[in-house]
Amino acid sequence: MxxxxxxIPDLELPDGNKIPIIGYGTGTAWFKTDxxxxxxxxxxxxxxxxxxxxxxxxxxxxVYNTEEELGDAIKQSKVPRExxxxxxxxxxxxxxxxxxxxxxxxxxxxxxxxxxxIHAPFFAKEDPAELQQKWAQIEQVAASGxxxxxxxxxxxxxxxDAILETAKVRPAxxxxxxxxxxxxxxxxxxxxxxxxxxxxxxxxxxxxxGSGGPLDPLLDSLAKKYAVNPGEILLRWVIDQGVVAxxxxxxxxxxxxxxxxxxFKLTPKEVEEISNIGKSHHLRGFWNDKFxxxxxx
Numbered sequence: 001m002x003x004x005x006x007x008i009p010d011l012e013l014p015d016g017n018k019i020p021i022i023g024y025g026t027g028t029a030w031f032k033t034d035x036x037x038x039x040x041x042x043x044x045x046x047x048x049x050x051x052x053x054x055x056x057x058x059x060x061x062x063v064y065n066t067e068e069e070l071g072d073a074i075k076q077s078k079v080p081r082e083x084x085x086x087x088x089x090x091x092x093x094x095x096x097x098x099x100x101x102x103x104x105x106x107x108x109x110x111x112x113x114x115x116x117x118i119h120a121p122f123f124a125k126e127d128p129a130e131l132q133q134k135w136a137q138i139e140q141v142a143a144s145g146x147x148x149x150x151x152x153x154x155x156x157x158x159x160x161d162a163i164l165e166t167a168k169v170r171p172a173x174x175x176x177x178x179x180x181x182x183x184x185x186x187x188x189x190x191x192x193x194x195x196x197x198x199x200x201x202x203x204x205x206x207x208x209x210g211s212g213g214p215l216d217p218l219l220d221s222l223a224k225k226y227a228v229n230p231g232e233i234l235l236r237w238v239i240d241q242g243v244v245a246x247x248x249x250x251x252x253x254x255x256x257x258x259x260x261x262x263x264f265k266l267t268p269k270e271v272e273e274i275s276n277i278g279k280s281h282h283l284r285g286f287w288n289d290k291f292x293x294x295x296x297x
Contacts, residue, residue, distance in 0.1 A: 006262045008054060011244055013172040014195045017149045019115065020085055021239055022258065023057035024050040025201065025248040032065035040069050046250045047073035051084075053256055059175075059201075059246050060108070061089035061119055062100065067107035075109055086110065089153055089175075090138075091119035097137035101146050116147035117175060121159040122290055128162035135163040135171075142169060151175070154287065156297055157190055164194065175199040177286050178243060179234060180215055180278025181206050184297060188241065199244035204231050205285045206278070213281050218274060226264045228257070235261035237274050 010018035030043045043066055047058065051073065060070045067088060074084060088108065093100035101116060118138060124130035142150045151173040152160070164170065174191060176184065178200035191198050206215050207230050219230035226233070231247075235258060238245040249255050266274075282296055291297070 006054070006259050008056065008259070008262065011197060011242065013149055013197055014170060015149055015172050017114070017172070019149075019173070019197075019199075019244055020055075020057035021244055022055070022235070022261070023059045023085075023087070023199070023244060023246045024055040024255070025059045025246045026066045026070050027059070027061055027064040027201075028248055029250070030064065030066050030069075030248070035065045037065070039072070040066065042250060043069040044073045044076070048077050049252050050255050051077045051079055053252070054259060055255070056083055057085040057087070057244075059087045061117075062092045062104050062107075063089070063119060067104055071108040071110065081110070085114045087115040087117065088113050089117040089119035091123065094118070094123050094134060097134060098140055098144070101141045105146060112146050112148060114147075115149045115151060115173065116141055117151045117153045117173075118155075120154040120287070121152070121156075122154075122287075124159075126158075128165070131159055131162045132166045135167055139167070139169050149173070151196075156184075157187065160190075160194065160196070170194070171196050173197040173199055173244070175201055175244075175246065177202045177205070177284065178238065179203050179205045180237065180274050181210055181213065181281050181283040182285075182296065183275065183278060187297075188243070197244070198242075199246055200238045201246045202285045203238045203245050203247060204234050205283060206234060207231060209285055210281070210283045213283070215274065215277050215281070218277060222266070222270060222274075228260045228264070232258060232261040233266070233274075236264065236266050237271055240266050240271050 008020045088104045090100045141147045149172040151171040153175040222233045223230045235245045
């Protein structure tokens with residue numbers, strides 16, 4: 001398979017650090033429910049493949065139970081640490097975040113991560129003080145040098161408002177499920193106003209879980225126009241809105257194909273058309289136990 005000769009551009013975070021606009025995720029299909037289960041060699045091999053293809057942004061989390069695999073792949077890739085952007089997230093050990101980062105770093109075999117996120121706000125049970133306390137702890141991690149940037153994941157406006165009230169360091173980024181069938185109302189505009197960047201997980205859900213939806217004809221048409229697959233159209237829709245795209249696959253060809261999203265741009269009209277059609281259909285891929293069926297927040 002010929003390697004696609006493209007370099008992944010960076011997005012500048014509010015703290016001045018830079019994050020690659022496409023990342024390789026080690027959750028979703030790779031998620032292990034048992035922390036004591038054996039290492040997943042397929043994940044190690046797939047992550048090494050992703051790195052060899054050109055993915056330098058690697059996204060993990062303690063709750064995925066795959067930090068050891070990610071660490072092994074990084075070590076075996078022989079790529080200099082400073083050329084990689086590694087993310088992990090805390091939720092399992094949320095009670096003590098400074099201790100949690102040490103556990104994650106040991107599993108990853110690293111001295112620091114490039115981005116450390118609070119994985120979800122739901123542990124706080126809508127208590128602003130609890131969110132503020134945990135944000136203060138993650139600020140300690142940043143001050144220690146164990147995380148270059150800090151942020152959150154799955155936070156909505158009330159959660160962000162709470163931590164911004166007391167934050168000494170604002171979240172650099174919020175990683176959320178984001179795709180045409182889940183656009184979260186004016187949440188993107190809110191982030192722009194607060195100078196917080198956005199990363200999207202599940203950007204391909206309209207085709208992986210929502211096949212047969214109202215977007216299919218337009219995605220097929222645009223894929224034909226740009227000589228790519230519908231998946232690359234969805235990734236480009238995310239990127240064209242200044243949002244980082246996190247995706248994954250165990251297939252080398254598919255990982256290579258995803259990088260074709262960097263070889264073209266959608267027109268503003270096409271971005272708007274995808275958005276408008278997407279709003280006519282609602283599909284949430286994750287956290288359905290936390291939201292009502294028709295809740296689009």
